[in-house]
Amino acid sequence: MNPLPLDPSLPAPLARREFLRLLGAAGLATLALPAPRLRAEPAAKPAHPPARADACILVWLAGGMAAPETFDPKRYAPYEKGLPYSKLLSTFPSIPTAVDGLRFCQGLESIASVMDRGAIIRSAVQPDLGNILHSRHQYHWHTGYVPPQTVHCPHIGAWMAKVLGPRNPVMPAFVNVGQRLEGVGESEELKAFTTAGFFGGEFGPMNLPYPDQAAAAVRPPKGMDAGRFASREREFRRLVDASPDRERLSDHHQQSMLRAMDNAHRLLSAKERASFDLSLEDADSRRAYGDSRFAQGCLLARRLVEAGTRFVEVTTEYVPFLHWDTHGKGHETVARMHREIDRPIAQLILDLESRGMLDRTLVIVASEFSRDAMIEGRVGSTAGDQSHHRGATIEHPDHYGLHRHFTGGTSVLLFGGGVRRGLIHGATAEERPLVATRDPVSVEDLHATIFTAMGISPKTAYDIEGRPFYATIDGKGVAAPILR
């Protein structure tokens, strides 16, 4: 692998050649790769399926997106004072999509128009974890393991970074866009799965909570111009070179540290860092996505994947009781969320397609569970009711919506890389309880589908504390038949 050209707008670090010579034994080929992380070694060498996609974008509708309000419309009941909750399945009428027999909720016209490029799983199910806690289900969804666990589980993005490595050695393999991890509720819980876990930090996410500020993450620090940044690096390398302990220059630990510094500097001075800067995107293209934070996140995801990132998660953001987490005012909030996601997601698909990237990019649109107007958890669950409105009838517009968490059946959209087009997989009941009635797809099976599309066997395992740890729990996930 050749080192990538440096950004011509930055002065070349003069001592670079010298610095690389010091890293000597490692050689240029390995220099392009991240430091080895051999704490966990494959326990099994599974035969990986052929990769149908090279990159993956997970569009995460955090907070519990109600399927009957979005991609799986049921009988519509307009608002009326005194409407019994038992009669409420959907608060939006349905609209046709580009696929015969597939209908969405009103407000999602743009996504509806691109459904011929993808498939929908209508029967994704989640386990009953007792009292609903979003972050527990999110942990499960993102790692494949129900928390708590006795080992630190890696995020699926970290699995891809670990097993597949970076597509472009300059770019971070795993980027997480749009989720703040500080200063929001349940932030420790979010951090618990936004991690490479026992794979080690090299495979963890680069977090970019604000897409419009992403460029700063790969720029020299605030107040430092390119010239000063380059000269600081140059002087640092001269000091490394001048180190009096000559023997230690070959030390493995020291080299691995310097390699990480070199990787960092390479990204911070490579042309690829332009991919983080949304201001460089053509104005028409920016307009096509829209200017909300989520829309910018979708655009950033496309730019990062184009530059060589392996896995990007982009989210509407989880903040307890905000966005999709509707414990009240459900209809009003979801109508806003429709507006927030409809154009950006559709544009992401069209944009990838027009750039010839869709065939090799897997896009997933998912949430931790669905919602229902009556049932908390699933039928028969003892989970505590968390709705703000507990009467039997709807007495105020604020009551109109699906305010309880539902784990018995929800929808997942998949587009691009290897996904059969126009496919509808599974179904949910037409009357409450709206459970999956055909071809249920568990989190494990969904992960097996995603991993298989990416060319990773769901049985891939790494040794941790002397036991195998699988990409899908005990290697048991089975890919849903939605891949080509």
Place this chain on the structure above:
Amino acid sequence: MRAHLLVLAPLAAAAAPVDFAHEVVPVLRKHCAECHTGEKKKGGLSMNTLAELLEGGENGPVLVPGKPDESKLVTVVVAPADSEERMPPKGKGLDAREADLLRRWVAEGAPWTPGFAFKAPAYEPPLRPRRPALPEAVEGRTHAVDRVLDAWLRARRQPIPAAADDSAFLRRAHLDLIGVLPTAEEARAFLADASPDKRDRLVRSLLVRNVDYADHWMTFWNDLLRNDYAGTGYIDGGRRQITRWLHRSLLENRPYDRMVRELVNPVPGSEGFAQGIIWRGSVSVAQGRELQYSQSVSQVLLGINMKCASCHDSFTDRWKLRDAYGLAAIFGEKPLELVRCDVPTGRAAVAAWPFPELGQVDPAAPRAERLRQLADLMVHPDNGRLRRTVANRIWHRLMGRGLVHPVDAMETPPWSEELLDVLANRLADNGHDLRDLIAFIATSQAYKSRAEVLAPSAAEAAAYVYRGPRARRLTAEQFVDALWRLTDTAPQKFDAELDPPAAAASAPRLAAKAIWSDDTPAGALPAAGESRVLRRVFPLSKPPSRALATVTCDNAFELVVNGRSVGRGGEWWEPRILDLTPHLRVGSNEIRLLARNGGEGPNAAAAWLQAHLRFPGGETMSLATDAGWEWSPRGEPGAAWRPVRVLDDTAVWERGERALAEQLAQLQGFPRLAARASLVKADLLQRSLGRPNREQVVSERPNDLSTLEAIDLSNGPALAGILAQGARNLLARDWKSPGEMVDWIWLSALCRPPTATERRIAIGLLGEQPGEQSVADLVWSVLMLPEFATVR
């Protein structure tokens, strides 16, 4: 085999494929292991490995993958009970479900977890203490650690590692023992010291710095005991911190056996460890409180991994479901039912601990009694495992690699059993004094030797060869503490809830008087906003090794020593301890208090300072506000100075004077002058440097820098902000030349003077007139040097 399964898997979706580890192994273990695993090979058949099983026995093959009807393994278990061929020959044999499982497993191609073997463990660690005979000392290397290691090396024809140089040793000892770097003054003094015993003296002098020691080792124990955790499970207030108990245990150097007792059988303040994390929602029984107790106690204290056995009999060691539940049942308030892989077994757990050879807990006893019995057994003099486990952890911290490694897997053979015994015995024989064990290791020649230069192959090699201590990356806390000190940017306040410093048995009397200017008319009070410069000029014939002052003022002060600002304070009842050491010099010195009265109308004003100076020879000197001080309105050059007024009636400031007296007691030791990183909540910088969220026990942190961490260090706003402020602080000091600043940075950060080349590069970077940017860039470059970022 795996590929085969993969193809099969989608077809077999209706019936999930048989799970070898969780379904087949227990059947084979239950019915076949007695005669066909380990050393046993009845009929010539061993099932230890797949290869042996495929080889078959005296009567030919028993297993044909994919063909159950041709596999004797499948047919003999369903043969009539009285027939010749029926296996097992005695007992009830396999039930229909078990027999079907075997048949399906063979039909599916008999997948076998790679590397799995039924063998009995080749190594069973000793439980009781052992007293190995020490080899002869050679070349005067009499320390017990060196006697064992030298013989170990001799037997392997390995050279004895060369000694580390003074700088490396000084830096290593500071970072390992108290977690902070020496000051430039301390470094200079140590390097200049020619006495042969200075290294041992350094070790002892560091370990008496109670506060520094406790603050540093909090990091290690917090990781190990899952303390200072703020994640899942806290949302419902489900877990109590043990910070106060832990810090006090370290500060007072409580014996380790007492700490163990109080962790196993909690006392007020230590309950959080035993109680674990309460998760919201329904949680696997294997993660309930009782099983968490079982896992934490066995992992942390005994180096036993009970995580596997919390769900099913372990496949990797000898621990069984009943062992994990035995410990859990000691702690459980109600009877516990054994649950195997989330399926209740109908059997009740019996309270028991894993080493019945030392005695057993009475399962019929009430809970409090059971816990007391467990605590007794845990610290039983014959429980060598307890001492070996902690001694190994300490060795790992100081030497970079465990004698048993990884340190939680105490069932693994140590690379030197004798050395592990020597360390464990030292701990047991010396009142379980952890600081003594640390001193014992740190005063060996082994600890004083040069860190191994690690070849890439050695880093991952299975067989460890001792070649000296191994370099370790600074912990996030060590890095941030060093950064704060170097740049003088440590915050004053911290988050950890600690006991207030213990009042000394005989608090020194406060000599400092309340002083103010003498121009307030009798019966009047100083005006609001009145500023006064109060000063004392005094000579020093030699530089002090340490000079600390406790200072306060009603209402605010800035302390300036020889023209350099040392610190500020604002609340008169919260005096500050400030370090004057770097600012004092031989000859005439001036201490100034820039004091300011607050309030909205005339009100009482006063300032206090008492300093304690210590000199290399051990002499001390005290300096306090008194009638010998002078004042001036502004203190400009050429100002006239008048004697201050000493205020006699200080009753209104009783609280402040008491606080001053309490701090006075600390001046003679090593008080905490600012927050330590271990005592503040993990921020982005510390997280980025590897401070974990302690959902699981952490016994080792990643040693490598990741690319994302390197990016954060290269351009993260947190570090950049500290460096900018730090550069301003450094520039405010009195440097004769850029070279002097460079020397100081090298001594403070690396404990050595720069080489001529380094000095030239650094001065070049600073330029003729060092500015904020060039100083920040130089400090950054030094912080990023692997030499800085590692303990070596």
